[in-house]
Amino acid sequence: MRIFKLFLRELKHDYFALVSIIMLAIIFLSIYIGAFVIDHFYDVMWVTPQRMPVSPEASGTLLGLDVMGRNQFHLLFVAARNSLNIALGVTFFSFAIGLTVGVISGFYGGRTDNVLMRIVDTWSMIPFLMVVIVLLVVFGRTVPTFILFLTLFSWMTRARLLRAAALSQRQMDYISASKTLGTPNIVIIVREMLPNLVDIVVANFVLTLAASIGIETGLSMLGFGLGWDYPSLGVMLQNATNPMYLQHFWWVWTPPLILVVVTMLCVNFVGNALQRVTDPKQRFA
Amino acid sequence: MWKMILRRVLILFPQLFIISVITFILATVMPGDALSGLVDPSVSREILELERERLGLNDPLPVRYVQWMRGIILEFDFGQSFTHRRPVTDIIGDRVFNTFLLSTAILVLTYIIAIPLGVLAGRYKGRIIDKIIMLYIFTALAMPTLVLCILMILFFAFNLGWFPSSGSVNAIVLAGGDAWEIFVSRLHHLVLPAFTGAILGTVGIVFMLRANIIDRTYSEYVTLARSKGVPTGVIFRRHILRNSLIPVAAGFGFAIAGLLMGQFFIESMFMYPGMGMLFVQSVNARDFAVVNAIIIIFSVLTALGMLLSDIFLMIVDPRIRVE
Numbered sequence: 001m002r003i004f005k006l007f008l009r010e011l012k013h014d015y016f017a018l019v020s021i022i023m024l025a026i027i028f029l030s031i032y033i034g035a036f037v038i039d040h041f042y043d044v045m046w047v048t049p050q051r052m053p054v055s056p057e058a059s060g061t062l063l064g065l066d067v068m069g070r071n072q073f074h075l076l077f078v079a080a081r082n083s084l085n086i087a088l089g090v091t092f093f094s095f096a097i098g099l100t101v102g103v104i105s106g107f108y109g110g111r112t113d114n115v116l117m118r119i120v121d122t123w124s125m126i127p128f129l130m131v132v133i134v135l136l137v138v139f140g141r142t143v144p145t146f147i148l149f150l151t152l153f154s155w156m157t158r159a160r161l162l163r164a165a166a167l168s169q170r171q172m173d174y175i176s177a178s179k180t181l182g183t184p185n186i187v188i189i190v191r192e193m194l195p196n197l198v199d200i201v202v203a204n205f206v207l208t209l210a211a212s213i214g215i216e217t218g219l220s221m222l223g224f225g226l227g228w229d230y231p232s233l234g235v236m237l238q239n240a241t242n243p244m245y246l247q248h249f250w251w252v253w254t255p256p257l258i259l260v261v262v263t264m265l266c267v268n269f270v271g272n273a274l275q276r277v278t279d280p281k282q283r284f285a
Numbered sequence: 286m287w288k289m290i291l292r293r294v295l296i297l298f299p300q301l302f303i304i305s306v307i308t309f310i311l312a313t314v315m316p317g318d319a320l321s322g323l324v325d326p327s328v329s330r331e332i333l334e335l336e337r338e339r340l341g342l343n344d345p346l347p348v349r350y351v352q353w354m355r356g357i358i359l360e361f362d363f364g365q366s367f368t369h370r371r372p373v374t375d376i377i378g379d380r381v382f383n384t385f386l387l388s389t390a391i392l393v394l395t396y397i398i399a400i401p402l403g404v405l406a407g408r409y410k411g412r413i414i415d416k417i418i419m420l421y422i423f424t425a426l427a428m429p430t431l432v433l434c435i436l437m438i439l440f441f442a443f444n445l446g447w448f449p450s451s452g453s454v455n456a457i458v459l460a461g462g463d464a465w466e467i468f469v470s471r472l473h474h475l476v477l478p479a480f481t482g483a484i485l486g487t488v489g490i491v492f493m494l495r496a497n498i499i500d501r502t503y504s505e506y507v508t509l510a511r512s513k514g515v516p517t518g519v520i521f522r523r524h525i526l527r528n529s530l531i532p533v534a535a536g537f538g539f540a541i542a543g544l545l546m547g548q549f550f551i552e553s554m555f556m557y558p559g560m561g562m563l564f565v566q567s568v569n570a571r572d573f574a575v576v577n578a579i580i581i582i583f584s585v586l587t588a589l590g591m592l593l594s595d596i597f598l599m600i601v602d603p604r605i606r607v608e
Contacts, residue, residue: 122300125591126307127546127583130564134576137568138314214429218550221431222565240435241554243450247443257432264427272423 003199006277017273020266027263028084035081042074042231053239053249064251066239068228076255079231080263086146086232087212093151095205098158103197105159106166107189117163120156128153129215133224141226150215158204165200169193199278206271210264217260233260286599293595297588304584308577309350315573363578368570373578377560383453384559387482387552388544390475394483395540399490400533406491407498407529408521418491426488430547434554437481448477451556478555485547486540490533497529531602538594542587 011018046054046065054065063072105116132149139145169175170193178188213233219225220234221241228235233256239245240253356362363373406418425433442450449455455470462470501507502525510520549561556562560579567575 118296118300121591122303125300125304125542125584125587127580127587129546130549130576130580130583131311133568134311134315134573134580137571138316210427217429218431221429222550222553224568234429237432237435241431243443246435246439253435257435260429260432261427264429265423268423268426 003202003274003277007274010273010277014269014273014276016269020269020273023262024266024270027080027259027266031077031080031084034077038074038077042078043070043229044074045070053245053252055249055251063255066236066252072251072255075231075236076259079233079236079256080259082143082226082231083213083216083233083260086143086216087209089143089147090150090154090212090216091205091208093147094155094208095158095201097151097155099162099197099201101155101159102162103166103189103193106163107170107185107193109167109170113163116159120159123153124156126153129219133219133222136219136224141224143226143230146216146226150212154212154215158208161204162197162200165197166193169196203271203274203278206267206274210267210271213260213264213267289599290596293592293599297592300588301585304588305354305581306350308581308584309353311580312353312573312577313346313349315577316571357581363581364574366567366572366575368567368572369575373574376563376575377578377582380558380560380563383557384548384552384561386453386471387475387478387557387559388541388548390479391482391486391544392540394479395486395490398483399487400494400530402487403491403494403533404498404526407495407502410495410499410502415495422488422491425484428485430485430550431554433485434481434551437477438554441477449474450477453557453559474557478551478557481555482544482547482551486544489543490536490540493536494529494533497532498525501525501528531598534601535594535598537597538590538592541590541593545583545586545590 011021045068051067053067058064061071061073063076066072066075101116101120105113132153135149136145139149174192175188178192183192216225216232217234217237220232221238223238225234226232236256237253237260239249240257245252356364361374363377365371366373366376369376402418402421406415409415428436438450441448453471453474454467455474459467459470507520507524510524511517548559549564551557552559552561553565560582564576564579567573567579
């Protein structure tokens, strides 16, 4: 695929992106491998005095214990894996819907386009985070509902983006050539147009992934995400919303915070480099 | 042009209708009804059922929808709050001013910070200043809203003690101070949440402005102007900057929409008593009458913001009118 070849070339000029992709590889691998191993014993609880978190020095563990006496270091791996899974799920499904709607809208144009885009406009007027919160409270907070509701209200941006891309592809000669040959529309879309949209999808997939991690973290921190029995980075960060924890128990919230910020920073750098590859005008060099 | 604006305004009505239907469905899905805030456990089930019948709560959905809409449009009646035991309209009325104040402050600060940064980054693309600005943008982008709130509180409120970490006005000042002192106290409480919101809001605008400027720099009309011998500064100001600012200015309505959406994160972290915090409190108290009212108000405001953006774009950008 062209985009990856170009991306490798771009890495030579952009050291931020180079460092980011190496770090991301390390983070992703260690999280998934670590979580696979730790999954069986992360919820082992130690007895803690006065139901307070225990500092690393006092407990003799690397990152201390949380308020329930769980080893923070173990918890971190499982939490990061759960957060990444949710973010990947939301991003994947919202691209699936967005790509379908956007390509249909852009390829057929005319009335189909008009109707679909009005639906997208209307749908994006709803304050989606609020509605998602309400739906989560009413229907229960589990991983599938979380992914479902976030997907339902976040595919619109993707649809707009891919519609614009499909619109510009539609005017190109290769599409008209295919049409004059009598190729059915669906075949043109799948075989001719989609390969040309891969670049845009890949670049934006990465950027959307970062945004999804942010949304999951935000909702969980406010207490509308997953519960205590299902650790995620947002749930771990929820500790920091308590002023006492924020001031005195730094080891409870600093590690997940650093992990979230570093991961999102790296994902954004890589995503931006990918986007620059798809749009040569934006290059640094 | 007027025809296009009129057409755009007319689209608003079916959109508002669809939004109202969606929020109505949401309201029926939520537990509780108009009586849940008023009755106490001593009222028997039969009387409750009679009362329900009398109020029309057992009517078919379309009838109830019409009733509900009429209440909202004609009397501004969003029902009764279950926890506060007051009409929802009153409770929201108390908070509107704070939310308005905070969003205005965030919007103004966002544009004041974002436009110079975007212009500098686009003008000096690839230089050291561009790289510094992009590093700032990426760091801000990598911060989930609440994480940034926490860091701001920890650093400026707890460690340095420059600004209060919560509330919208000092209670002692509000009780005993004169108008000036109250004003200063409000401002003092506003600084931290407003800056936090602005830092997050700048990201998109700086990105867009920078990309636009770079795009225009390589356009044919700039090459033409350059070969004509127009000085670089004039080209930048007159040809590149003006065209690049149009989409940014038109994004105003979308900025409002995005702002409203993220408002409750900031308000609930800084304990700023606006509608966003009311929303979070009400969800936690399962006070769905208030929740639903806030969702409706925010959707309508978003719809109006987008309408404003589109109309503004039609007035400023002649290319859209021709279409």
